[in-house]
Amino acid sequence: xxxxxxxxxxxxxxxxxxxIASVGFTLQFGATNIFNLAxxxxxTASAFVAYxxxxxxxxLWGAVVFGALFGTVFSVLLNRAVxxxxxxxxxxxxxxxxxxxxxxxxxSNIIQAVWGASFFTLKLAPTPALNFGxxxxxxxxxxxxGVAVAAMLCVHALLHHTRLGQAMRATATNPALARNCGIPxxxxxxxxxxxxxxxxxxxxxxxxxxxxSFNPQTGTEFIIPILAVAVLGxxxxxYGAMLGAVVIxxxxxxxxxxxxxxxxxxxxxxxxxxxxxxxxxxILSEVAEQxxxxx
Amino acid sequence: MSAxxxxxxAPDGPASRPGAPPHLLVVEGLRRQFGGVRAVDAATFSxxxxxxxxxxxxxxxxxxxxxxxxxGSLRPTAGRIVFGGVETTGLPAYRVARLGVVRxxxxxxxxxxxxxxxxxxxxxxxxxxxxxxxALVGKWYWKRSDRExxxxxxxxxxxxxxxxxxxxxxxxxxxxxxxxVEIMRALMAHPRMLLLDEPTAGxxxxxVHLLQDMLEELRDEGITMLLVExxxxxxxxxxxxxxxxxxxxxxxxxxxxxxxQRQDVLDAYLIG
Amino acid sequence: xxxxxxxxxxxxxxxxxxxxxxxxxxxLQFGVAGILSFCFIIxxxxxxxxxxxxxxxxxTPTSFQQYFGGAHLPFPLPVLAAAVVGALLALVVGLIxxxxxxxxxxxxxxxxxxxxxxxVATNATGLVNGANGLSLVPKPLSKGLGLSPYxxxxxxxxxxxxxxxxxxxxxVVHRITSSPYGRVLRxxxxxxxxxxxxGKNPLALRLGIYAVGGALGAVSGALxxxxxxxxxxxxxxxxxxxxxxxxxxxxxSGNDLGVAIGALLVPVGFLEAVRFMPTIxxxxxxxxxxxxxxxxLLLVFLWFRPRGIVPERRRKYPAS
Numbered sequence: 001x002x003x004x005x006x007x008x009x010x011x012x013x014x015x016x017x018x019x020i021a022s023v024g025f026t027l028q029f030g031a032t033n034i035f036n037l038a039x040x041x042x043x044t045a046s047a048f049v050a051y052x053x054x055x056x057x058x059x060l061w062g063a064v065v066f067g068a069l070f071g072t073v074f075s076v077l078l079n080r081a082v083x084x085x086x087x088x089x090x091x092x093x094x095x096x097x098x099x100x101x102x103x104x105x106x107x108s109n110i111i112q113a114v115w116g117a118s119f120f121t122l123k124l125a126p127t128p129a130l131n132f133g134x135x136x137x138x139x140x141x142x143x144x145x146g147v148a149v150a151a152m153l154c155v156h157a158l159l160h161h162t163r164l165g166q167a168m169r170a171t172a173t174n175p176a177l178a179r180n181c182g183i184p185x186x187x188x189x190x191x192x193x194x195x196x197x198x199x200x201x202x203x204x205x206x207x208x209x210x211x212x213s214f215n216p217q218t219g220t221e222f223i224i225p226i227l228a229v230a231v232l233g234x235x236x237x238x239y240g241a242m243l244g245a246v247v248i249x250x251x252x253x254x255x256x257x258x259x260x261x262x263x264x265x266x267x268x269x270x271x272x273x274x275x276x277x278x279x280x281x282x283i284l285s286e287v288a289e290q291x292x293x294x295x
Numbered sequence: 296m297s298a299x300x301x302x303x304x305a306p307d308g309p310a311s312r313p314g315a316p317p318h319l320l321v322v323e324g325l326r327r328q329f330g331g332v333r334a335v336d337a338a339t340f341s342x343x344x345x346x347x348x349x350x351x352x353x354x355x356x357x358x359x360x361x362x363x364x365x366x367g368s369l370r371p372t373a374g375r376i377v378f379g380g381v382e383t384t385g386l387p388a389y390r391v392a393r394l395g396v397v398r399x400x401x402x403x404x405x406x407x408x409x410x411x412x413x414x415x416x417x418x419x420x421x422x423x424x425x426x427x428x429x430a431l432v433g434k435w436y437w438k439r440s441d442r443e444x445x446x447x448x449x450x451x452x453x454x455x456x457x458x459x460x461x462x463x464x465x466x467x468x469x470x471x472x473x474x475x476v477e478i479m480r481a482l483m484a485h486p487r488m489l490l491l492d493e494p495t496a497g498x499x500x501x502x503v504h505l506l507q508d509m510l511e512e513l514r515d516e517g518i519t520m521l522l523v524e525x526x527x528x529x530x531x532x533x534x535x536x537x538x539x540x541x542x543x544x545x546x547x548x549x550x551x552x553x554x555x556q557r558q559d560v561l562d563a564y565l566i567g
Numbered sequence: 568x569x570x571x572x573x574x575x576x577x578x579x580x581x582x583x584x585x586x587x588x589x590x591x592x593x594x595l596q597f598g599v600a601g602i603l604s605f606c607f608i609i610x611x612x613x614x615x616x617x618x619x620x621x622x623x624x625x626x627t628p629t630s631f632q633q634y635f636g637g638a639h640l641p642f643p644l645p646v647l648a649a650a651v652v653g654a655l656l657a658l659v660v661g662l663i664x665x666x667x668x669x670x671x672x673x674x675x676x677x678x679x680x681x682x683x684x685x686x687v688a689t690n691a692t693g694l695v696n697g698a699n700g701l702s703l704v705p706k707p708l709s710k711g712l713g714l715s716p717y718x719x720x721x722x723x724x725x726x727x728x729x730x731x732x733x734x735x736x737x738x739v740v741h742r743i744t745s746s747p748y749g750r751v752l753r754x755x756x757x758x759x760x761x762x763x764x765x766g767k768n769p770l771a772l773r774l775g776i777y778a779v780g781g782a783l784g785a786v787s788g789a790l791x792x793x794x795x796x797x798x799x800x801x802x803x804x805x806x807x808x809x810x811x812x813x814x815x816x817x818x819x820s821g822n823d824l825g826v827a828i829g830a831l832l833v834p835v836g837f838l839e840a841v842r843f844m845p846t847i848x849x850x851x852x853x854x855x856x857x858x859x860x861x862x863x864l865l866l867v868f869l870w871f872r873p874r875g876i877v878p879e880r881r882r883k884y885p886a887s
Contacts, residue, residue: 102863103862106866110855110859112854112855266686269686272679273679276676277676366764388764389763389766397764397765399764400760406753406757408757410882413750417765425748427779430743430747430748434742434745462883481765483765
């Protein structure tokens with residue numbers, strides 16, 4: 001029972017991190033149809049920026065702020081400098097995914113070249129664990145869960161209670177129509193990348209806060225669970241991603257109770273494959289053809 | 296020709312007038328749902344063999360969706376499609392094509408890296424050498440059948456006036472030339488029926504006339520055609536029968552002149 | 568020529584042969600058929616493991632390696648067996664993934680298949696000895712020829728055998744790419760809907776070439792393991808697929824000569840460049856530099872010359 005509670009606790013924290021990251025990913029993919037596979041390595045890069053901040057004794061807040069800021073700025077620049085020019089030139093979807101892979105290779109290996117392949121830890125004071133009945137969370141973990149909830153509420157508010165959010169949803173559904181209605185789609189897309197990048201940066205910092213030690217590959221591999229969540233929830237559906245994050249986060253950690261712990265990652269892998277093969281539109285989305293998942 | 300009340304031109308079932316040609320394509324109660332949206336709802340019509348039948352209607356009427364269902368690239372949510380007496384509902388698109396239904400696309404479907412000649416060769420049915428085993432066996436096995444196909448393709452290129460473009464990549468051709476390549480490739484496949492999805496879209500006006508002449512020649516050679524078109528002038532000139540769709544339903548069938556006199560058809564174009 | 572130089576050159580020749588075969592295999596899957604085979608490296612891995620196990624012989628109580636199966640088959644049987652395993656693996660992967668998914672989703676599924684394969688191979692210790700991999704694979708021809716496997720004569724003979732096999736592979740590849748089958752796959756790649764509209768069955772056609780690509784990829788793995796005598800999961804992590812992708816794209820996707828040039832530039836070229844560079848910062852640093860170079864080259868070529876150094880050529884047909 002104790003193991004179960006512990007796994008449940010881990011599951012909730014994992015779900016929180018996944019939620020932050022996948023909502024960012026799916027918002028951007030929904031609006032632009034570009035598979036930004038470099039999302040994971042951008043998380044790693046943000047984590048390393050946070051690391052530099054803690055090494056400079058800027059503490060937890062410094063780490064979070066600089067990590068999130070880096071994620072935001074980097075993602076917007078990535079789109080403007082790399083993805084957008086290719087799209088404007090009429091690159092086909094499969095070329096774009098190779099571009100994304102190339103960017104991933106670049107980011108994760110530049111990090112490795114600069115910092116080496118060994119493991120790093122954020123220089124932060126350890127925090128006490130707080131108990132809720134049988135569940136125990138550290139202050140950082142609670143913070144992450146709090147941030148996740150806050151981020152979800154903000155995203156919801158943004159999408160449904162602001163003009164910008166409306167413009168984002170319109171651009172995601174039908175870019176040409178949105179443009180014809182006078183929506184400045186290029187600027188809206190910049191904002192989409194900025195929001196996505198902000199969540200990416202936050203997710204990256206959260207990830208290394210929880211895993212305590214990380215290396216240049218950490219975030220890069222995280223893209224697969226993010227993809228699994230995004231696909232499970234329905235591409236482009238932020239609420240689906242939130243739901244999917246809970247499902248996959250919990251399943252991944254709880255699976256360690258029944259299968260060998262090395263295979264935990266396989267939960268996300270297998271979910272991704274199974275969902276894409278059986279119900280590519282995800283559990284929430286009803287409209288597969290509109291999002292062109294099916295050829 | 297006296298005006299015939301629209302009632303008597305009811306399209307469902309076999310030919311309703313004695314002496315009328317048999318219907319090559321019969322579509323009954325076709326429906327296609329995307330999530331909550333019914334793109335096509337209870338479409339029913341038929342296409343007489345040897346005719347050029349038009350399918351018109353305002354934007355969003357469901358014409359392209361209907362064509363996709365007839366071609367097999369979309370599975371109907373409900374309804375039946377019968378081609379040449381064979382039920383084709385739910386068959387995958389390549390099987391429907393092999394039964395003799397060849398479809399063209401709104402944006403002319405060409406293979407951009409392949410030459411114009413090779414584009415046509417892809418249409419040739421039952422070519423030796425198109426299976427892995429044939430390829431591994433060696434050139435001697437498929438050389439002759441390929442040569443024959445090349446000769447046929449060259450004849451078509453001459454007929455349609457594109458023989459000089461034989462070795463040009465299809466990606467370098469103009470919109471009208473691509474459309475011609477697409478149609479020539481369809482002809483290589485010995486189709487019984489052509490589904491033409493807005494064939495004049497993207498074609499220069501000077502070429503549109505040529506295209507119309509070509510389609511009439513093909514009709515005279517016995518190929519049936521179902522033509523989705525927005526350019527009503529083309530429809531008027533080419534089509535013996537015209538089907539009107541609006542809001543996913545088949546509204547009426549008749550000649551252009553008859554349809555022009557129907558209030559519901561006029562309303563559909565104004566509203567839809 | 569000194570012994571050391573001879574060793575170096577003969578090994579280089581063997582690597583060239585191996586990478587040519589691998590690039591031709593990927594070219595069939597990606598260049599001709601347009602499949603984003605992001606799991607390509609698993610075919611090379613499957614071939615390497617198969618050949619290793621069939622040369623090592625079955626596990627003995629004293630052996631420190633645990634793996635499945637085993638036999639002492641003489642060369643070239645392990646290579647042929649590897650080809651069969653590669654083809655079967657490709658059929659399985661193809662049947663699962665080459666369905667009605669958009670091409671970039673297919674690519675993701677294949678990438679995940681590669682990750683799952685690595686995970687299983689690393690953790691299922693009884694399968695292929697887990698993370699330690701298989702080693703001390705006996706050199707194939709030495710017994711048959713009665714030569715010491717450490718002598719230069721053996722090295723040269725092996726390198727020539729690899730080249731011979733590469734020529735055979737080239738013949739197979741050429742037959743496919745110059746046939747109507749190759750033509751119809753290129754058409755499917757360029758515009759699947761239009762090809763289907765004239766009756767082509769995309770799944771059946773693609774499975775065939777995917778299987779051949781898998782078989783040839785496996786052959787490259789089998790030859791590679793016979794050359795280096797060891798094979799472990801670290802030899803085939805998922806980024807290796809992209810080294811081959813870079814070779815194909817830079818060299819000229821769709822063109823057999825082009826991808827051979829790409830093979831010389833990327834897998835072989837980088838290997839040699841690393842050898843000659845001063846060891847600054849340690850092996851991790853150089854390794855990272857290699858991948859940075861791969862990433863940059865990919866972006867540069869995709870932007871300036873996406874069709875590669877030697878693009879797919881137009882075919883002209885003789886006058887009737």
